[in-house]
Amino acid sequence: MSRHELECGVIDNRAVTRDIFLLRLDAHELTLQARPGQFCMLEVGEYAYPLLKRPFSIHDVPDENEIEFIYRVAGKGTAMLSRKRAGDSIRVLGPLGNGFGWNQSRHPVLVGGGLGIAPMLFLARIISEKGLIKPVVILGARSSAELVSLEAFKAIDCRLCLATEDGSLGQKGFVTTLLQEIVGDSEADMVFSCGPMPMLKAVYEIAVKASVSCEVSLEAQMACGIGACLGCAVKSADRSSGQTGYLHVCKEGPVFDGADVSWN
Amino acid sequence: MSRHELECGVIDNRAVTRDIFLLRLDAHELTLQARPGQFCMLEVGEYAYPLLKRPFSIHDVPDENEIEFIYRVAGKGTAMLSRKRAGDSIRVLGPLGNGFGWNQSRHPVLVGGGLGIAPMLFLARIISEKGLIKPVVILGARSSAELVSLEAFKAIDCRLCLATEDGSLGQKGFVTTLLQEIVGDSEADMVFSCGPMPMLKAVYEIAVKASVSCEVSLEAQMACGIGACLGCAVKSADRSSGQTGYLHVCKEGPVFDGADVSWN
Amino acid sequence: MELIQQPDLSVNIAGLELANPVLLASGTCGYGAEVADLVGLSLYDSVPGGIVVKGISLKPRLGNPPPRLAETPCGLLNSIGLENVGVEVFLEQKLPWLRSVNTAVIVNILGNSVEEYAELASLLNVAGVDALEVNISCPNVREGGVAFGADPEMAARVTKAVRNASIKPVIIKLSPNVTDIAVIARACEEAGADALSLINTLLGMAVDIKKRRPVLANVFGGLSGPAVKPVALRMVWQASRAVNIPIIGIGGISSWQDAIEFFMAGAVAVEVGTAVMVRPSVVQEIVSGIGQFMEETGAFDVCSMRL
Amino acid sequence: MELIQQPDLSVNIAGLELANPVLLASGTCGYGAEVADLVGLSLYDSVPGGIVVKGISLKPRLGNPPPRLAETPCGLLNSIGLENVGVEVFLEQKLPWLRSVNTAVIVNILGNSVEEYAELASLLNVAGVDALEVNISCPNVREGGVAFGADPEMAARVTKAVRNASIKPVIIKLSPNVTDIAVIARACEEAGADALSLINTLLGMAVDIKKRRPVLANVFGGLSGPAVKPVALRMVWQASRAVNIPIIGIGGISSWQDAIEFFMAGAVAVEVGTAVMVRPSVVQEIVSGIGQFMEETGAFDVCSMRL
């Protein structure tokens, strides 16, 4: 574990759709440590308003100096973040969390829905570049505009499958339909997924049916991001009869074996 | 009384010394109402942090569209203000307060020390342009760098007398020395002053000795700026046996007859 | 075409008729005239549903020495000390203007003794005063003030005395500086309060480390603003479950969303204080926002939003 | 050349030796290992003067259901509900690591009854535990918790029981959710407390207006962070004038200036909670800043800053 609290310079922070932004930070201290599926806590305003840093998945580490995040303006904090400009600096704590267990898989299927696309780019890159495996990457969103970072995905050696709810790009419908097909007729041995809870649940159920193990990246309101406050609890599945009935997203996660999560 | 709560566009906001900034706002609604000595409350951050708007004297109204402020970065709020850039907007409440009674004077002497220079530019301009009188303007600061807006003062038809504590421009010493001389051998009938309390006290005492009436612009911590909270009280002189023993800077002031103020 | 029922923003609090549930809180809007142009108080169609004027005492008060204000993170400390013109001047010089404005006028009163409260109440049995708000919770005066609000028995005595002396709806304004708000709320209800309003300010302080002394000349002051909202909401929730009389929610409200939180917690109206001082236009935003939210969610009146 | 005396940052609180007066507050730093790298806990020369570990109970606790956190203006609501590993696991698995670190270790304890507090205290009469902090003020557990802290008699009973059972310095941690902090403080002093720490969190709540329910599954939570600092300072001022035992100040401290405010108000040490979670490096900043301020103002020790 080697994590840092740093001031990072903003290289660029620009809208890629009306309300989705790509943030590029100068953070070579973080790039060497970062693993796909990990996240960082970003200070979006001036301390103490808003009080808490916000968690964002590492979207990509294109080179050893730069770390990227992709975020939707969801509220006050992300609105403030969206006003940062090149030359500003942002306080960052990271990299945090466990990351995906991609190196246990020989035929990985990545499933990102909505802003759940965020961690999939870095994951696909590492699987392809470090694991020398060509992953299947299924991405979905409401419409083509929200299928962000497509060019970056295309530059990676992966099999890219797209779905949009309005049919404006790729298959019309949900990622789960694509996943169903792919898991059915491929040698997929693991699914890695990030997105809204209902999607993750559906993804997990498809994986279970296909007897493929499934890792999901969860969200929770966070305060510390480092396992100190126990605030980011989510219910664990009954079968995981460990010490507690809760999982802590920032520390034991954000990536969990779907079997450990309570899906109700 | 015609005051407004507005979003004003920032035309420019730049450092004129290391820690003094000139802020130019696009605010034609305010320019027509503004009187010299009045102030505005400026929202320096995002509501609710910092919670309160900050009071700043109207430095100048160069034309009917623009209003200027000059401020020192004194703490958190002014530091945030200093980061506003052209194109940003700032919420403004104003113009507020009473202003100087310049039209009761035929031979006015203006005395501004430190950032007390702020209201003197607009006052000098109006006296000269509206009153068709050439005022004496005494400005003082620690050093020449802090004698801000000199070019603007020079462009006004006034008699400009300067003092710096380090002698880097004008007379070495304090504005009070200059005032002493000028009040002594001129037909000065009123002094208008703004600056730190010890200076104002000295200015007032000089004026009293010379039997010249003296208006001073005071500061106090403010919340509302409009006479609603009664927070900005300062002690009044005993002789002003009005309803209360306090004056309210935002409403009865910020400009007071020196005789009404408690100088202890 | 769908028929959309306009939501009804009006509320009736024990006979106090409000066109909408957004009031200006006591001490933050003077006697109304100070803020009229900025918040929209006028002859017709005023923006706020009512105004609670600055706390009035029998005799004029000078208030506390300055400094009286200190800013804190998302909060404001004040130690005004109830500077006010006294009931006589209020009736002669302030009430006539208030009468001319189309909004409910609630007079906040503060006495040094139970008898003074009663005397104030009877002096205010005049046209143009729509209700009384009894301040048993001001932390900034030594005698009376917070002591009444901290003790259920004293709170009940004041309530009874004012209830007996007044022909107006009587709202008791509670202090948050207590161990159990429900106990005080019930004591006031049993003593005859028509409604409760809460919270007044939390007792706080700040230190000026450069000058090596408390920032406020009075040492302690009352904390208001967004910082106190979570405490206020909790107390409104507790009080509204402890009594059957209406609750007016106060504390840190700065947006229509904040107001809705209070309605959901159990308030039937809200008072906005600090936020109005900082951003007078917020009153209009809050009133409109509540209406829009009710329309969108199909709430037919304010009370129906309660959780 | 002037001879500048280095200020002495060390404090001794009833036998508890601290290298400096900045402690990590309970519940915001886990059992230490979670934050060690970021706050500078290490074998030699740790940055904080001490660590107060997460509240420990006799049996492990699962804590409250999520959501457990809500952000408020300059504040944080939490309803963790004292999730902890229990005293047995603490002694076996957490204390050994803490022993290896060069900082004072204070164990925060919470019982459901007076007897449980005493039992916890005696189980913690072991090497490596430098003091106990007795949490009679947690708002997030139903039995015990806040009830003990709200009543002077109960507070005294817990204090006495722990004092008798423990061979360590006993710090009683007070709740701010009381009418008169001085009364509780005196009750604890008389019952044998070696020191007091305050404040724990203010009871608060937030409402999710979209989901139409309280944000926290537990409805209420404890408010911490800069928002509560004015209340905390006021209570430290009051408590330090009510008793003769040392006071540890807690509540919203986020900078060295905040810490100095607490020293001036009467604290001899401070705990930093929420700010450490958000900005772990703040601990170093606070420790350095205090030293520099003391040097510049010629304060020879922390106590001498008291107003």
Ligand SMILES: Cc1cc2nc3c(=O)[nH]c(=O)nc-3n(C[C@H](O)[C@H](O)[C@H](O)COP(=O)(O)OP(=O)(O)OC[C@H]3O[C@@H](n4cnc5c(N)ncnc54)[C@H](O)[C@@H]3O)c2cc1C
């Ligand atoms: C591990 C993790 C990774 C994430 N990665 C991304 C990402 O790559 N891109 C992206 O756009 N978003 C991501 N999110 C969600 C993101 O953190 C929230 O959208 C953001 O915090 C909202 O902040 P706000 O101030 O704009 O919203 P507000 O609604 O104003 O926030 C209020 C509070 O809610 C919290 N909050 C709101 N929504 C969420 C949420 N979904 N999860 C956690 N906290 C929330 C905020 O931290 C804040 O304290 C991630 C969340 C987690 C937990």
Ligand SMILES: Cc1cc2nc3c(=O)[nH]c(=O)nc-3n(C[C@H](O)[C@H](O)[C@H](O)COP(=O)(O)OP(=O)(O)OC[C@H]3O[C@@H](n4cnc5c(N)ncnc54)[C@H](O)[C@@H]3O)c2cc1C
């Ligand atoms: C009528 C009036 C006119 C003013 N005109 C000018 C001007 O033209 N140029 C200029 O540089 N300054 C002026 N000031 C002072 C200016 O308002 C303060 O410097 C500023 O508010 C400091 O804010 P801050 O957040 O940077 O400082 P902080 O110290 O962080 O502020 C903390 C709190 O103190 C208040 N405060 C601090 N100093 C003062 C002060 N001197 N007066 C009133 N409140 C204060 C702030 O409003 C804030 O609430 C004026 C003050 C008044 C009352």
Ligand SMILES: Cc1cc2nc3c(=O)[nH]c(=O)nc-3n(C[C@H](O)[C@H](O)[C@H](O)COP(=O)(O)O)c2cc1C
């Ligand atoms: C400057 C100021 C003066 C106040 N004066 C009074 C008063 O006279 N009587 C009263 O009952 N409450 C008074 N209050 C309390 C407010 O009415 C209100 O209860 C409190 O500020 C919380 O609401 P807010 O957070 O919206 O300001 C005052 C508050 C402030 C900030």
Ligand SMILES: Cc1cc2nc3c(=O)[nH]c(=O)nc-3n(C[C@H](O)[C@H](O)[C@H](O)COP(=O)(O)O)c2cc1C
């Ligand atoms: C997430 C969280 C967990 C806490 N857990 C405990 C606890 O277990 N025992 C305790 O005595 N106080 C606990 N507290 C209270 C803090 O120790 C501290 O008293 C309070 O947060 C105020 O300080 P702050 O504003 O610096 O955070 C907790 C606070 C937070 C925010």
Ligand code: FES
């Ligand atoms: S956010 Fe603090 S433990 Fe996870």
Ligand code: FES
């Ligand atoms: S600042 Fe409110 S009355 Fe002057």
